[in-house]
Amino acid sequence: MINSLTMDDYPLSLTAVVERAEQFYSGRDVVSRRPDGSIARSTLGACARRARRLADALAGLGVGDGDRVATLLWNQAEHLELYFAVPAMGAVVHTLNPRLHADELAFIVQDARDRVIVVDESLLEVFDGFRELHRFEHVIVVSHGGPVPDGMLDYETVIGGSEPMEWPVIDERRAGAMCYTSGTTGRPKGVVYSHRALVLHSLAAALPDALGVSAQDTLLPVVPMFHANAWGLPYAAALLGARLVLPGPNLDPVSVLDLISTEGVTMTAGVPTVWMAMLDALDAEPDRWDLGRLDRLIVGGAAVPRSLLEGYDRHGLTVVQAWGMTETAPLGTVSRLPVDLRESAAEDRYAFRARQGVAMPFVEIRARNEEDGFIEWDDAAMGELEVRGPWVAAGYHNGTGADSFTEDGWFRTGDIVRIDHRGSIRICDRSKDLVKSGGEWISSVDLENHLMAHPAVAEAAVIAVPDPRWGERPLAVLALRDGVTVDPEQLREHLAREFARWQIPERFEFVSTIPRTATGKFKKIALRDQFSA
Incomplete structure (x- = not known):
C-alpha cells in the first residue's frame, strides 16, 4: 500500500508570496502617483523589506494573531507594504473604501473590530467623519510632507524605529485579508479571505486564458486596492515579478492615459465606467498618447456593452471581460475568445466577447430558477448563478447573510444569467x-x-x-x-x-x-x- 503522504505539505500562505518578491524580484518597479500628482518610485524588494519593519512596529503596538488592521489608503506603495506585512505577521489586513458614507464606515470598522488604522494624509477628513464612532487603539498616518495630527503616529517614523521581523509560519487556512460588500441590499457584509484562497487566486490569475499575468507585464490596477484586493493584481505581481504602477486617487481619463503611456503599461483593470470615459478621451485625441505596449484592458464589475469593445478595437486595444464579486476574491469567470471562433464573423466574435465568460479553473457554476430548478445550458433559460470554489466565500464575517448560501455549500450570487453550451455565462441582470x-x-x-x-x-x-x-x-x-x-x-x-x-x-x-x-x-x-x- 502506498503512503498517501507522498508530497511535502507546504503551506500556501501569503508569506511565500512576499518572500518570493523579496528574493527573486527585488528590483522590479513599484511606481506610485501621489495625490498631488508627483511620482514616487520604489521596488517590490524595498516594499517587502519595509514590510518586515512595519510588521515589527505593528507587533510593538499590540497587533497579534488574527487582529484586524484597517487601511484607508489609495493605490500606493504603502498600501502594498500593508498587503505584505499584515497577513505575513499573522494578522488580517482590512481595506476600507473612502468613498463610503461615514455611517457605513463606522458600521464596518465596528463590525470588523479593527484595532489599528493606517490613513493617507489626504484622507484624514474622511477619517474624521467616523473616528469618534469607533475606538482605534492607534492611528498611523502616511504623510506627504505635512504634520501628523496630535495623538497619531507617523508611518515613516514607525517603520524607521523598528527591526525586520522574521516571518512566523502561518497556517494556510488562517485569515489574511478582509473586505466588505457594497451593501446595496442592506448592511455591508464582511468577506474574510484565507491565505490559501489568495495564493490559489494569484496562481489562477496568471494562467494565459485568465488574466495572463507574467514577469513581462507592467500592471496598472485602476480598480482600487480597497475593492476586492484590486482583483488580486498586487499579489499576482508580487508572485510573478510584474512591475506595478499604482495610480493614487487621480483616475480621470487623461491622468490614467498619461501613466499608461509614460510607464509602458501592458495591462490595466477597472470597471466599465472608467473605460467609457477613457474611450471618449482617446476618440477626441487619438494621437496624444503612445499606447503601443498596452496589450489588454481587463474590465469587470458590470456587463461590458458591445460599443465599448468596438470602440477600443478601433484604437487597436483589446478589452477582456471578467466577472466576479467580493465574495469570489474576486475572479469567477473570464471571457477569452475560443479557438474555433477566432476566424469566425465579427458578429459572432463580438457576441461571445460581450459575455462574462467561462468559469476559472476550480470554480464551479450552476444556475436555477423557482419554476424549473437547475437550468439547461442552452443560452435560453435564465436562473440565478450559484458558484463554489477554493477562493469563494463559505460564509460572512460574524455569521450574517446565511441566506446567501445554499444548504449544500454554494454561494448565491444574485446575478441572473443564461449559460451557453460552452459554459459561458451571460449576465441578464441582478435579481433585484x-x-x-x-x-x-x-x-x-x-x-x-x-x-x-x-x-x-x-x-x-x-x-x-x-x-x-x-x-x-x-x-x-x-x-x-x-x-x-x-x-x-x-x-x-x-x-x-x-x-x-x-x-x-x-x-x-x-x-x-x-x-x-x-x-x-x-x-x-x-x-x-x-x-x-
Whole structure:
C-alpha cells in the first residue's frame, strides 16, 4: 500500500508570496502617483523589506494573531507594504473604501473590530467623519510632507524605529485579508479571505486564458486596492515579478492615459465606467498618447456593452471581460475568445466577447430558477448563478447573510444569467433589477448595452418602475454625449432592431450624469428613488 503522504505539505500562505518578491524580484518597479500628482518610485524588494519593519512596529503596538488592521489608503506603495506585512505577521489586513458614507464606515470598522488604522494624509477628513464612532487603539498616518495630527503616529517614523521581523509560519487556512460588500441590499457584509484562497487566486490569475499575468507585464490596477484586493493584481505581481504602477486617487481619463503611456503599461483593470470615459478621451485625441505596449484592458464589475469593445478595437486595444464579486476574491469567470471562433464573423466574435465568460479553473457554476430548478445550458433559460470554489466565500464575517448560501455549500450570487453550451455565462441582470412586465422578464442589462451603442448616448441605466396594468415597466435613464441631442422616438426605433415592442421602455429620462456607487457602478437604488413615482 502506498503512503498517501507522498508530497511535502507546504503551506500556501501569503508569506511565500512576499518572500518570493523579496528574493527573486527585488528590483522590479513599484511606481506610485501621489495625490498631488508627483511620482514616487520604489521596488517590490524595498516594499517587502519595509514590510518586515512595519510588521515589527505593528507587533510593538499590540497587533497579534488574527487582529484586524484597517487601511484607508489609495493605490500606493504603502498600501502594498500593508498587503505584505499584515497577513505575513499573522494578522488580517482590512481595506476600507473612502468613498463610503461615514455611517457605513463606522458600521464596518465596528463590525470588523479593527484595532489599528493606517490613513493617507489626504484622507484624514474622511477619517474624521467616523473616528469618534469607533475606538482605534492607534492611528498611523502616511504623510506627504505635512504634520501628523496630535495623538497619531507617523508611518515613516514607525517603520524607521523598528527591526525586520522574521516571518512566523502561518497556517494556510488562517485569515489574511478582509473586505466588505457594497451593501446595496442592506448592511455591508464582511468577506474574510484565507491565505490559501489568495495564493490559489494569484496562481489562477496568471494562467494565459485568465488574466495572463507574467514577469513581462507592467500592471496598472485602476480598480482600487480597497475593492476586492484590486482583483488580486498586487499579489499576482508580487508572485510573478510584474512591475506595478499604482495610480493614487487621480483616475480621470487623461491622468490614467498619461501613466499608461509614460510607464509602458501592458495591462490595466477597472470597471466599465472608467473605460467609457477613457474611450471618449482617446476618440477626441487619438494621437496624444503612445499606447503601443498596452496589450489588454481587463474590465469587470458590470456587463461590458458591445460599443465599448468596438470602440477600443478601433484604437487597436483589446478589452477582456471578467466577472466576479467580493465574495469570489474576486475572479469567477473570464471571457477569452475560443479557438474555433477566432476566424469566425465579427458578429459572432463580438457576441461571445460581450459575455462574462467561462468559469476559472476550480470554480464551479450552476444556475436555477423557482419554476424549473437547475437550468439547461442552452443560452435560453435564465436562473440565478450559484458558484463554489477554493477562493469563494463559505460564509460572512460574524455569521450574517446565511441566506446567501445554499444548504449544500454554494454561494448565491444574485446575478441572473443564461449559460451557453460552452459554459459561458451571460449576465441578464441582478435579481433585484430584473423587470417583470405582464408576467414576462425583461433584462435591464441588455437594454442598457444596446442603448449605449447609440452614438448620442454616453451612459444608460434601466430600472423597473411600477405600472398599474403590467405590474412593472422598464424606464431608461440616459446621459448624452456633449453637444448632441436625441428624442425618445429615435431611441425606440434604435431598440426596435433588437427588442420586441413590449420590451421597449415608454419612458426616457435625461440626466447630466448617472449616479454611481462607491465602487463606480451605476447606482440604481438612487434612480429608483428618484423616478419610481
